Amino acid sequence: MKIVIENLQLRYGKFTAIENLNLEIGDGESVVLLGKSGCGKTSTMRCIAGLEEPTAGRITIGDTVVFDAEAGINLPPNKRNVGMVFQSYAVWPHMTVFQNVAYSLKLQKLPAAEIKQRVTEVLALVGLQEFAQRGASLLSGGQMQRVALARSLVMRPSVLMLDEPLSNLDARLRDNLRVELREIQLKLGLTTVYVTHDQQEAFALADRIALMQGGRIVQMGGPTDIYDAPVSASIAHFLGVSNVFDCQASLDGDGQVTAKVAGTDVPVRSTQRTLAGGKDLKLCIRSEDFALSRAPHGGANEWAGTVRVTGFQGSSVRYAVELQDGSELDIFAPTKGAERFGIGDRLWATVAPENVQVLPAEVPAGHNIDARLPENNARLEEVGA
Ligand SMILES: Nc1ncnc2c1ncn2[C@@H]1O[C@H](COP(=O)(O)OP(=O)(O)O)[C@@H](O)[C@H]1O
Ligand SMILES: [Mg+2]
Known part of the structure:
Protein backbone atom coordinates (compact mmCIF):
# COMPACT_ATOMS: atom_id res chain seq x y z
CA MET A 1 0.00 0.00 0.00
CA SER A 232 27.64 16.81 -0.77
CA ALA A 233 31.12 15.71 0.29
CA SER A 234 29.83 14.76 3.71
CA ILE A 235 27.26 12.44 2.11
CA ALA A 236 29.97 11.04 -0.20
CA HIS A 237 32.13 10.38 2.84
CA PHE A 238 29.23 8.74 4.64
CA LEU A 239 28.74 6.52 1.55
CA GLY A 240 32.32 5.30 1.76
CA VAL A 241 34.31 7.81 -0.30
CA SER A 242 37.52 8.12 1.71
CA ASN A 243 39.56 10.56 -0.37
CA VAL A 244 38.10 13.98 0.37
CA PHE A 245 40.31 17.06 -0.03
CA ASP A 246 39.82 20.79 0.27
CA CYS A 247 40.07 22.26 -3.20
CA GLN A 248 39.55 25.27 -5.38
CA ALA A 249 37.68 24.67 -8.59
CA SER A 250 36.53 26.46 -11.68
CA LEU A 251 34.68 25.71 -14.90
CA ASP A 252 37.07 25.31 -17.83
CA GLY A 253 36.69 26.78 -21.30
CA ASP A 254 35.27 23.41 -22.41
CA GLY A 255 32.62 23.52 -19.69
CA GLN A 256 34.25 20.96 -17.42
CA VAL A 257 35.42 21.33 -13.88
CA THR A 258 39.11 21.69 -13.02
CA ALA A 259 40.21 21.64 -9.42
CA LYS A 260 43.37 22.25 -7.46
CA VAL A 261 43.75 20.47 -4.17
CA ALA A 262 44.85 22.81 -1.39
CA GLY A 263 48.62 22.62 -0.89
CA THR A 264 49.38 20.95 -4.23
CA ASP A 265 49.80 22.21 -7.76
CA VAL A 266 48.45 19.17 -9.63
CA PRO A 267 45.43 20.28 -11.66
CA VAL A 268 42.65 17.71 -11.37
CA ARG A 269 40.17 17.41 -14.17
CA SER A 270 36.64 16.15 -13.81
CA THR A 271 33.98 15.44 -16.43
CA GLN A 272 31.51 17.11 -14.12
CA ARG A 273 29.84 20.08 -15.81
CA THR A 274 28.42 22.06 -12.96
CA LEU A 275 29.86 23.53 -9.83
CA ALA A 276 27.91 24.16 -6.68
CA GLY A 277 27.85 27.68 -5.31
CA GLY A 278 29.74 28.47 -2.14
CA LYS A 279 33.44 28.56 -1.47
CA ASP A 280 33.80 25.43 0.60
CA LEU A 281 34.39 22.83 -2.11
CA LYS A 282 35.80 19.33 -1.74
CA LEU A 283 37.40 16.98 -4.21
CA CYS A 284 36.09 13.43 -3.76
CA ILE A 285 37.60 10.22 -5.15
CA ARG A 286 36.71 6.61 -4.32
CA SER A 287 39.55 4.36 -3.16
CA GLU A 288 38.88 1.81 -5.89
CA ASP A 289 39.02 4.36 -8.69
CA PHE A 290 42.80 4.84 -8.70
CA ALA A 291 45.18 3.04 -11.04
CA LEU A 292 48.73 2.52 -9.78
CA SER A 293 51.98 2.33 -11.68
CA ARG A 294 55.74 2.38 -11.00
CA ALA A 295 56.38 5.06 -13.62
CA PRO A 296 54.65 8.34 -14.40
CA HIS A 297 52.51 8.63 -17.51
CA GLY A 298 52.79 12.39 -17.42
CA GLY A 299 49.05 12.77 -18.05
CA ALA A 300 46.36 14.53 -16.08
CA ASN A 301 45.20 13.58 -12.61
CA GLU A 302 48.42 11.92 -11.58
CA TRP A 303 50.00 11.98 -8.12
CA ALA A 304 53.46 10.75 -7.11
CA GLY A 305 53.64 9.16 -3.69
CA THR A 306 55.23 6.61 -1.40
CA VAL A 307 53.52 3.58 0.08
CA ARG A 308 53.32 4.05 3.84
CA VAL A 309 51.06 1.12 4.82
CA THR A 310 49.68 -1.88 2.96
CA GLY A 311 46.76 -4.06 4.07
CA PHE A 312 45.70 -7.28 2.41
CA GLN A 313 41.88 -7.45 2.33
CA GLY A 314 41.35 -10.62 0.30
CA SER A 315 39.85 -9.40 -2.96
CA SER A 316 41.75 -6.12 -2.73
CA VAL A 317 44.90 -4.61 -1.28
CA ARG A 318 44.60 -1.33 0.56
CA TYR A 319 47.42 1.20 0.35
CA ALA A 320 48.02 4.36 2.34
CA VAL A 321 50.05 6.46 -0.09
CA GLU A 322 51.83 9.55 1.20
CA LEU A 323 52.05 12.49 -1.18
CA GLN A 324 54.78 15.14 -1.29
CA ASP A 325 52.74 17.64 0.70
CA GLY A 326 52.25 15.09 3.48
CA SER A 327 48.60 14.34 2.67
CA GLU A 328 47.55 10.77 2.04
CA LEU A 329 45.56 8.81 -0.53
CA ASP A 330 43.52 5.78 0.48
CA ILE A 331 43.66 3.33 -2.42
CA PHE A 332 42.16 -0.12 -3.05
CA ALA A 333 43.82 -2.13 -5.79
CA PRO A 334 42.44 -5.49 -6.93
CA THR A 335 44.42 -8.48 -5.66
CA LYS A 336 44.20 -10.28 -8.98
CA GLY A 337 45.75 -8.87 -12.12
CA ALA A 338 47.27 -5.78 -10.51
CA GLU A 339 50.85 -5.04 -9.61
CA ARG A 340 51.64 -5.33 -5.89
CA PHE A 341 53.54 -2.66 -3.99
CA GLY A 342 55.39 -2.81 -0.69
CA ILE A 343 55.98 -0.32 2.09
CA GLY A 344 58.41 2.39 0.96
CA ASP A 345 57.77 1.80 -2.76
CA ARG A 346 57.45 4.87 -4.93
CA LEU A 347 54.41 4.91 -7.21
CA TRP A 348 52.14 7.07 -9.36
CA ALA A 349 48.39 7.07 -8.83
CA THR A 350 46.01 8.24 -11.54
CA VAL A 351 42.28 8.67 -11.66
CA ALA A 352 39.99 9.09 -14.67
CA PRO A 353 38.20 12.47 -14.91
CA GLU A 354 34.80 10.74 -14.73
CA ASN A 355 35.72 9.45 -11.28
CA VAL A 356 36.50 12.87 -9.84
CA GLN A 357 33.73 14.77 -8.11
CA VAL A 358 33.87 18.32 -6.85
CA LEU A 359 31.13 18.79 -4.26
CA PRO A 360 30.07 21.32 -1.65
CA ALA A 361 31.30 20.26 1.79
CA GLU A 362 27.74 20.22 3.12
CA VAL A 363 24.27 20.70 1.68
N1 LIG B 1 11.82 10.33 23.35
C1 LIG B 1 12.71 11.25 22.99
N2 LIG B 1 12.89 12.39 23.68
C2 LIG B 1 13.78 13.33 23.31
N3 LIG B 1 14.57 13.22 22.22
C3 LIG B 1 14.46 12.11 21.49
C4 LIG B 1 13.53 11.06 21.82
N4 LIG B 1 13.64 10.08 20.90
C5 LIG B 1 14.60 10.49 20.03
N5 LIG B 1 15.09 11.70 20.38
C6 LIG B 1 16.11 12.48 19.66
O1 LIG B 1 15.65 12.69 18.34
C7 LIG B 1 16.72 12.56 17.39
C8 LIG B 1 16.37 11.52 16.36
O2 LIG B 1 16.32 10.26 16.99
P1 LIG B 1 16.08 8.91 16.18
O3 LIG B 1 14.89 9.09 15.32
O4 LIG B 1 16.04 7.80 17.16
O5 LIG B 1 17.39 8.84 15.29
P2 LIG B 1 17.98 7.63 14.42
O6 LIG B 1 16.99 6.50 14.42
O7 LIG B 1 18.20 8.21 13.05
O8 LIG B 1 19.28 7.26 15.06
C9 LIG B 1 17.95 12.21 18.21
O9 LIG B 1 18.68 13.40 18.42
C10 LIG B 1 17.40 11.70 19.50
O10 LIG B 1 18.29 11.94 20.56
MG1 LIG C 1 17.26 4.56 15.17
Whole structure:
Protein backbone atom coordinates (compact mmCIF):
# COMPACT_ATOMS: atom_id res chain seq x y z
CA MET A 1 0.00 0.00 0.00
CA LYS A 2 1.14 3.48 -0.83
CA ILE A 3 2.32 5.75 2.00
CA VAL A 4 2.22 9.55 1.74
CA ILE A 5 3.90 11.69 4.37
CA GLU A 6 3.20 15.41 4.21
CA ASN A 7 4.83 18.24 6.15
CA LEU A 8 5.67 15.92 8.99
CA GLN A 9 7.15 17.52 12.06
CA LEU A 10 8.08 15.91 15.37
CA ARG A 11 9.30 17.87 18.37
CA TYR A 12 10.51 16.47 21.64
CA GLY A 13 10.11 19.55 23.84
CA LYS A 14 12.20 22.24 22.17
CA PHE A 15 14.18 19.75 20.11
CA THR A 16 13.01 19.15 16.54
CA ALA A 17 13.65 15.54 15.53
CA ILE A 18 11.79 15.73 12.18
CA GLU A 19 11.45 18.94 10.22
CA ASN A 20 8.85 19.31 7.49
CA LEU A 21 9.41 15.89 5.96
CA ASN A 22 7.68 15.05 2.69
CA LEU A 23 7.88 11.55 1.27
CA GLU A 24 5.86 9.26 -0.92
CA ILE A 25 6.44 5.52 -0.90
CA GLY A 26 4.86 3.60 -3.75
CA ASP A 27 2.71 0.50 -3.41
CA GLY A 28 5.12 -2.43 -3.26
CA GLU A 29 8.13 -0.18 -3.06
CA SER A 30 11.07 -0.61 -0.68
CA VAL A 31 12.31 2.72 0.64
CA VAL A 32 15.32 2.83 2.93
CA LEU A 33 15.78 5.69 5.37
CA LEU A 34 19.56 6.04 5.53
CA GLY A 35 21.58 8.35 7.73
CA LYS A 36 23.83 8.71 10.73
CA SER A 37 22.65 7.88 14.21
CA GLY A 38 20.34 10.60 15.53
CA CYS A 39 19.17 11.94 12.14
CA GLY A 40 15.54 10.99 12.77
CA LYS A 41 15.10 7.63 11.02
CA THR A 42 13.50 5.75 13.91
CA SER A 43 11.35 8.77 14.78
CA THR A 44 9.99 8.88 11.22
CA MET A 45 9.21 5.17 11.32
CA ARG A 46 7.52 5.44 14.70
CA CYS A 47 5.33 8.26 13.38
CA ILE A 48 4.18 6.08 10.47
CA ALA A 49 3.46 3.19 12.83
CA GLY A 50 1.54 5.37 15.27
CA LEU A 51 3.98 4.87 18.13
CA GLU A 52 4.81 8.58 18.20
CA GLU A 53 2.45 11.53 17.84
CA PRO A 54 3.84 14.10 15.39
CA THR A 55 3.49 17.79 16.21
CA ALA A 56 2.36 18.60 12.66
CA GLY A 57 1.62 17.03 9.30
CA ARG A 58 -0.36 14.26 7.72
CA ILE A 59 0.28 10.57 7.05
CA THR A 60 -1.80 8.50 4.66
CA ILE A 61 -1.53 4.72 4.23
CA GLY A 62 -3.42 3.44 1.19
CA ASP A 63 -6.65 5.47 1.20
CA THR A 64 -6.71 5.93 4.95
CA VAL A 65 -5.52 9.10 6.64
CA VAL A 66 -3.90 7.60 9.74
CA PHE A 67 -2.66 10.91 11.13
CA ASP A 68 -3.66 14.50 10.50
CA ALA A 69 -2.65 17.09 13.07
CA GLU A 70 -5.09 19.73 11.82
CA ALA A 71 -8.06 17.40 11.49
CA GLY A 72 -7.23 15.77 14.83
CA ILE A 73 -6.92 12.27 13.33
CA ASN A 74 -4.56 9.82 15.03
CA LEU A 75 -5.28 6.13 14.50
CA PRO A 76 -3.71 3.80 17.08
CA PRO A 77 -0.96 1.41 15.88
CA ASN A 78 -3.28 -1.62 15.77
CA LYS A 79 -5.60 0.21 13.32
CA ARG A 80 -2.77 0.93 10.86
CA ASN A 81 -2.00 -2.64 9.79
CA VAL A 82 1.73 -2.04 9.94
CA GLY A 83 4.18 -4.88 10.71
CA MET A 84 7.40 -4.11 12.54
CA VAL A 85 10.78 -5.74 13.10
CA PHE A 86 13.34 -4.17 15.42
CA GLN A 87 17.03 -4.55 16.13
CA SER A 88 16.32 -6.47 19.34
CA TYR A 89 14.79 -9.83 18.54
CA ALA A 90 11.69 -9.55 20.71
CA VAL A 91 11.02 -13.27 20.54
CA TRP A 92 9.35 -15.10 23.44
CA PRO A 93 11.99 -17.53 24.70
CA HIS A 94 9.60 -19.88 26.53
CA MET A 95 7.61 -20.63 23.36
CA THR A 96 8.43 -22.71 20.31
CA VAL A 97 9.01 -21.06 16.96
CA PHE A 98 5.51 -22.11 15.86
CA GLN A 99 3.89 -20.69 19.01
CA ASN A 100 5.76 -17.42 18.62
CA VAL A 101 4.51 -16.97 15.07
CA ALA A 102 1.00 -18.23 15.82
CA TYR A 103 0.53 -16.01 18.88
CA SER A 104 -1.20 -13.02 17.32
CA LEU A 105 -3.40 -15.19 15.11
CA LYS A 106 -4.56 -17.03 18.23
CA LEU A 107 -5.44 -13.70 19.84
CA GLN A 108 -7.62 -13.07 16.79
CA LYS A 109 -9.30 -16.43 17.53
CA LEU A 110 -8.79 -17.77 14.02
CA PRO A 111 -9.60 -21.49 13.46
CA ALA A 112 -6.67 -23.80 14.33
CA ALA A 113 -6.43 -25.15 10.79
CA GLU A 114 -6.10 -21.69 9.31
CA ILE A 115 -3.49 -20.73 11.90
CA LYS A 116 -1.49 -23.85 11.10
CA GLN A 117 -1.61 -23.15 7.40
CA ARG A 118 -0.61 -19.51 7.68
CA VAL A 119 2.22 -20.19 10.14
CA THR A 120 3.56 -23.06 8.04
CA GLU A 121 3.52 -20.90 4.92
CA VAL A 122 5.33 -18.02 6.51
CA LEU A 123 7.92 -20.25 8.21
CA ALA A 124 8.75 -21.68 4.80
CA LEU A 125 9.08 -18.17 3.44
CA VAL A 126 11.68 -17.19 6.04
CA GLY A 127 13.47 -20.56 5.85
CA LEU A 128 12.44 -21.88 9.27
CA GLN A 129 10.20 -24.79 8.24
CA GLU A 130 12.53 -27.28 9.96
CA PHE A 131 12.47 -25.33 13.23
CA ALA A 132 8.74 -25.02 13.95
CA GLN A 133 8.89 -27.11 17.12
CA ARG A 134 12.18 -25.80 18.45
CA GLY A 135 12.21 -23.68 21.60
CA ALA A 136 12.91 -20.08 20.66
CA SER A 137 15.66 -19.77 23.28
CA LEU A 138 17.66 -22.39 21.36
CA LEU A 139 17.87 -20.32 18.20
CA SER A 140 20.81 -18.31 16.84
CA GLY A 141 20.50 -14.54 16.43
CA GLY A 142 19.79 -14.88 12.72
CA GLN A 143 17.08 -17.46 13.35
CA MET A 144 15.49 -15.30 16.03
CA GLN A 145 15.34 -12.40 13.62
CA ARG A 146 13.62 -14.71 11.11
CA VAL A 147 11.05 -15.56 13.78
CA ALA A 148 10.48 -11.83 14.41
CA LEU A 149 10.04 -11.32 10.67
CA ALA A 150 7.68 -14.31 10.40
CA ARG A 151 5.64 -12.97 13.29
CA SER A 152 5.12 -9.70 11.44
CA LEU A 153 4.46 -11.28 8.05
CA VAL A 154 1.90 -13.78 9.34
CA MET A 155 -0.38 -10.82 10.12
CA ARG A 156 -0.34 -9.91 6.42
CA PRO A 157 0.50 -6.25 7.06
CA SER A 158 -0.07 -3.73 4.29
CA VAL A 159 3.24 -2.13 5.21
CA LEU A 160 6.35 -3.70 6.73
CA MET A 161 8.77 -1.55 8.69
CA LEU A 162 12.19 -2.73 9.78
CA ASP A 163 14.43 -0.72 12.10
CA GLU A 164 18.09 -1.82 11.87
CA PRO A 165 16.97 -5.47 11.99
CA LEU A 166 20.40 -6.87 11.10
CA SER A 167 22.57 -4.74 13.38
CA ASN A 168 23.00 -7.38 16.08
CA LEU A 169 24.13 -10.07 13.66
CA ASP A 170 27.66 -10.92 12.58
CA ALA A 171 28.90 -9.78 9.19
CA ARG A 172 28.41 -12.91 7.09
CA LEU A 173 24.95 -13.61 8.44
CA ARG A 174 24.03 -9.99 7.83
CA ASP A 175 25.10 -10.28 4.18
CA ASN A 176 23.04 -13.43 3.67
CA LEU A 177 19.96 -12.26 5.48
CA ARG A 178 19.93 -8.99 3.61
CA VAL A 179 19.72 -10.84 0.30
CA GLU A 180 16.94 -13.04 1.71
CA LEU A 181 15.03 -10.02 3.00
CA ARG A 182 15.16 -8.46 -0.44
CA GLU A 183 13.92 -11.72 -2.00
CA ILE A 184 11.00 -11.90 0.41
CA GLN A 185 10.13 -8.24 -0.11
CA LEU A 186 10.10 -8.66 -3.90
CA LYS A 187 8.22 -11.95 -3.76
CA LEU A 188 5.44 -10.53 -1.59
CA GLY A 189 5.45 -7.13 -3.34
CA LEU A 190 5.28 -5.66 0.12
CA THR A 191 5.55 -1.92 0.73
CA THR A 192 8.58 -1.66 2.99
CA VAL A 193 10.23 1.05 5.04
CA TYR A 194 13.69 0.00 6.14
CA VAL A 195 15.81 2.02 8.54
CA THR A 196 19.59 1.68 8.63
CA HIS A 197 22.85 3.60 9.07
CA ASP A 198 24.64 1.02 6.89
CA GLN A 199 25.11 2.10 3.26
CA GLN A 200 25.69 -1.46 1.98
CA GLU A 201 22.42 -2.57 3.49
CA ALA A 202 20.64 0.43 1.99
CA PHE A 203 22.09 -0.21 -1.47
CA ALA A 204 21.11 -3.89 -1.36
CA LEU A 205 17.57 -3.45 -0.09
CA ALA A 206 16.23 -0.23 -1.55
CA ASP A 207 14.25 0.63 -4.62
CA ARG A 208 14.92 4.16 -3.46
CA ILE A 209 16.98 5.62 -0.65
CA ALA A 210 15.96 8.67 1.39
CA LEU A 211 19.14 10.12 2.82
CA MET A 212 18.44 11.90 6.09
CA GLN A 213 20.39 14.58 7.97
CA GLY A 214 19.12 16.54 10.95
CA GLY A 215 15.49 15.42 10.62
CA ARG A 216 15.31 16.26 6.92
CA ILE A 217 15.59 14.35 3.65
CA VAL A 218 18.65 15.80 1.90
CA GLN A 219 18.76 13.43 -1.07
CA MET A 220 16.37 10.92 -2.61
CA GLY A 221 17.05 8.45 -5.40
CA GLY A 222 17.78 4.92 -6.52
CA PRO A 223 20.87 3.24 -5.04
CA THR A 224 22.91 3.83 -8.21
CA ASP A 225 21.91 7.52 -8.38
CA ILE A 226 22.93 8.07 -4.78
CA TYR A 227 26.15 6.09 -5.16
CA ASP A 228 27.15 7.87 -8.37
CA ALA A 229 26.09 11.38 -7.48
CA PRO A 230 26.04 12.25 -3.78
CA VAL A 231 25.02 15.89 -3.36
CA SER A 232 27.64 16.81 -0.77
CA ALA A 233 31.12 15.71 0.29
CA SER A 234 29.83 14.76 3.71
CA ILE A 235 27.26 12.44 2.11
CA ALA A 236 29.97 11.04 -0.20
CA HIS A 237 32.13 10.38 2.84
CA PHE A 238 29.23 8.74 4.64
CA LEU A 239 28.74 6.52 1.55
CA GLY A 240 32.32 5.30 1.76
CA VAL A 241 34.31 7.81 -0.30
CA SER A 242 37.52 8.12 1.71
CA ASN A 243 39.56 10.56 -0.37
CA VAL A 244 38.10 13.98 0.37
CA PHE A 245 40.31 17.06 -0.03
CA ASP A 246 39.82 20.79 0.27
CA CYS A 247 40.07 22.26 -3.20
CA GLN A 248 39.55 25.27 -5.38
CA ALA A 249 37.68 24.67 -8.59
CA SER A 250 36.53 26.46 -11.68
CA LEU A 251 34.68 25.71 -14.90
CA ASP A 252 37.07 25.31 -17.83
CA GLY A 253 36.69 26.78 -21.30
CA ASP A 254 35.27 23.41 -22.41
CA GLY A 255 32.62 23.52 -19.69
CA GLN A 256 34.25 20.96 -17.42
CA VAL A 257 35.42 21.33 -13.88
CA THR A 258 39.11 21.69 -13.02
CA ALA A 259 40.21 21.64 -9.42
CA LYS A 260 43.37 22.25 -7.46
CA VAL A 261 43.75 20.47 -4.17
CA ALA A 262 44.85 22.81 -1.39
CA GLY A 263 48.62 22.62 -0.89
CA THR A 264 49.38 20.95 -4.23
CA ASP A 265 49.80 22.21 -7.76
CA VAL A 266 48.45 19.17 -9.63
CA PRO A 267 45.43 20.28 -11.66
CA VAL A 268 42.65 17.71 -11.37
CA ARG A 269 40.17 17.41 -14.17
CA SER A 270 36.64 16.15 -13.81
CA THR A 271 33.98 15.44 -16.43
CA GLN A 272 31.51 17.11 -14.12
CA ARG A 273 29.84 20.08 -15.81
CA THR A 274 28.42 22.06 -12.96
CA LEU A 275 29.86 23.53 -9.83
CA ALA A 276 27.91 24.16 -6.68
CA GLY A 277 27.85 27.68 -5.31
CA GLY A 278 29.74 28.47 -2.14
CA LYS A 279 33.44 28.56 -1.47
CA ASP A 280 33.80 25.43 0.60
CA LEU A 281 34.39 22.83 -2.11
CA LYS A 282 35.80 19.33 -1.74
CA LEU A 283 37.40 16.98 -4.21
CA CYS A 284 36.09 13.43 -3.76
CA ILE A 285 37.60 10.22 -5.15
CA ARG A 286 36.71 6.61 -4.32
CA SER A 287 39.55 4.36 -3.16
CA GLU A 288 38.88 1.81 -5.89
CA ASP A 289 39.02 4.36 -8.69
CA PHE A 290 42.80 4.84 -8.70
CA ALA A 291 45.18 3.04 -11.04
CA LEU A 292 48.73 2.52 -9.78
CA SER A 293 51.98 2.33 -11.68
CA ARG A 294 55.74 2.38 -11.00
CA ALA A 295 56.38 5.06 -13.62
CA PRO A 296 54.65 8.34 -14.40
CA HIS A 297 52.51 8.63 -17.51
CA GLY A 298 52.79 12.39 -17.42
CA GLY A 299 49.05 12.77 -18.05
CA ALA A 300 46.36 14.53 -16.08
CA ASN A 301 45.20 13.58 -12.61
CA GLU A 302 48.42 11.92 -11.58
CA TRP A 303 50.00 11.98 -8.12
CA ALA A 304 53.46 10.75 -7.11
CA GLY A 305 53.64 9.16 -3.69
CA THR A 306 55.23 6.61 -1.40
CA VAL A 307 53.52 3.58 0.08
CA ARG A 308 53.32 4.05 3.84
CA VAL A 309 51.06 1.12 4.82
CA THR A 310 49.68 -1.88 2.96
CA GLY A 311 46.76 -4.06 4.07
CA PHE A 312 45.70 -7.28 2.41
CA GLN A 313 41.88 -7.45 2.33
CA GLY A 314 41.35 -10.62 0.30
CA SER A 315 39.85 -9.40 -2.96
CA SER A 316 41.75 -6.12 -2.73
CA VAL A 317 44.90 -4.61 -1.28
CA ARG A 318 44.60 -1.33 0.56
CA TYR A 319 47.42 1.20 0.35
CA ALA A 320 48.02 4.36 2.34
CA VAL A 321 50.05 6.46 -0.09
CA GLU A 322 51.83 9.55 1.20
CA LEU A 323 52.05 12.49 -1.18
CA GLN A 324 54.78 15.14 -1.29
CA ASP A 325 52.74 17.64 0.70
CA GLY A 326 52.25 15.09 3.48
CA SER A 327 48.60 14.34 2.67
CA GLU A 328 47.55 10.77 2.04
CA LEU A 329 45.56 8.81 -0.53
CA ASP A 330 43.52 5.78 0.48
CA ILE A 331 43.66 3.33 -2.42
CA PHE A 332 42.16 -0.12 -3.05
CA ALA A 333 43.82 -2.13 -5.79
CA PRO A 334 42.44 -5.49 -6.93
CA THR A 335 44.42 -8.48 -5.66
CA LYS A 336 44.20 -10.28 -8.98
CA GLY A 337 45.75 -8.87 -12.12
CA ALA A 338 47.27 -5.78 -10.51
CA GLU A 339 50.85 -5.04 -9.61
CA ARG A 340 51.64 -5.33 -5.89
CA PHE A 341 53.54 -2.66 -3.99
CA GLY A 342 55.39 -2.81 -0.69
CA ILE A 343 55.98 -0.32 2.09
CA GLY A 344 58.41 2.39 0.96
CA ASP A 345 57.77 1.80 -2.76
CA ARG A 346 57.45 4.87 -4.93
CA LEU A 347 54.41 4.91 -7.21
CA TRP A 348 52.14 7.07 -9.36
CA ALA A 349 48.39 7.07 -8.83
CA THR A 350 46.01 8.24 -11.54
CA VAL A 351 42.28 8.67 -11.66
CA ALA A 352 39.99 9.09 -14.67
CA PRO A 353 38.20 12.47 -14.91
CA GLU A 354 34.80 10.74 -14.73
CA ASN A 355 35.72 9.45 -11.28
CA VAL A 356 36.50 12.87 -9.84
CA GLN A 357 33.73 14.77 -8.11
CA VAL A 358 33.87 18.32 -6.85
CA LEU A 359 31.13 18.79 -4.26
CA PRO A 360 30.07 21.32 -1.65
CA ALA A 361 31.30 20.26 1.79
CA GLU A 362 27.74 20.22 3.12
CA VAL A 363 24.27 20.70 1.68
CA PRO A 364 23.09 24.26 2.45
CA ALA A 365 21.48 24.70 5.88
CA GLY A 366 17.76 23.96 5.70
CA HIS A 367 18.10 21.96 2.47
CA ASN A 368 15.07 19.69 2.46
CA ILE A 369 13.94 17.53 -0.46
CA ASP A 370 10.24 17.22 -1.18
CA ALA A 371 10.31 13.50 -1.89
CA ARG A 372 6.73 13.51 -3.17
CA LEU A 373 7.69 15.39 -6.31
CA PRO A 374 7.81 13.45 -9.60
CA GLU A 375 11.46 14.37 -10.28
CA ASN A 376 12.38 12.75 -7.00
CA ASN A 377 10.16 9.80 -7.70
CA ALA A 378 11.55 8.35 -10.92
CA ARG A 379 11.61 4.89 -9.38
CA LEU A 380 7.97 5.17 -8.36
CA GLU A 381 6.91 4.92 -11.98
CA GLU A 382 9.18 1.97 -12.58
CA VAL A 383 7.63 0.03 -9.73
CA GLY A 384 4.22 0.87 -11.13
CA ALA A 385 2.99 3.14 -8.37
N1 LIG B 1 11.82 10.33 23.35
C1 LIG B 1 12.71 11.25 22.99
N2 LIG B 1 12.89 12.39 23.68
C2 LIG B 1 13.78 13.33 23.31
N3 LIG B 1 14.57 13.22 22.22
C3 LIG B 1 14.46 12.11 21.49
C4 LIG B 1 13.53 11.06 21.82
N4 LIG B 1 13.64 10.08 20.90
C5 LIG B 1 14.60 10.49 20.03
N5 LIG B 1 15.09 11.70 20.38
C6 LIG B 1 16.11 12.48 19.66
O1 LIG B 1 15.65 12.69 18.34
C7 LIG B 1 16.72 12.56 17.39
C8 LIG B 1 16.37 11.52 16.36
O2 LIG B 1 16.32 10.26 16.99
P1 LIG B 1 16.08 8.91 16.18
O3 LIG B 1 14.89 9.09 15.32
O4 LIG B 1 16.04 7.80 17.16
O5 LIG B 1 17.39 8.84 15.29
P2 LIG B 1 17.98 7.63 14.42
O6 LIG B 1 16.99 6.50 14.42
O7 LIG B 1 18.20 8.21 13.05
O8 LIG B 1 19.28 7.26 15.06
C9 LIG B 1 17.95 12.21 18.21
O9 LIG B 1 18.68 13.40 18.42
C10 LIG B 1 17.40 11.70 19.50
O10 LIG B 1 18.29 11.94 20.56
MG1 LIG C 1 17.26 4.56 15.17
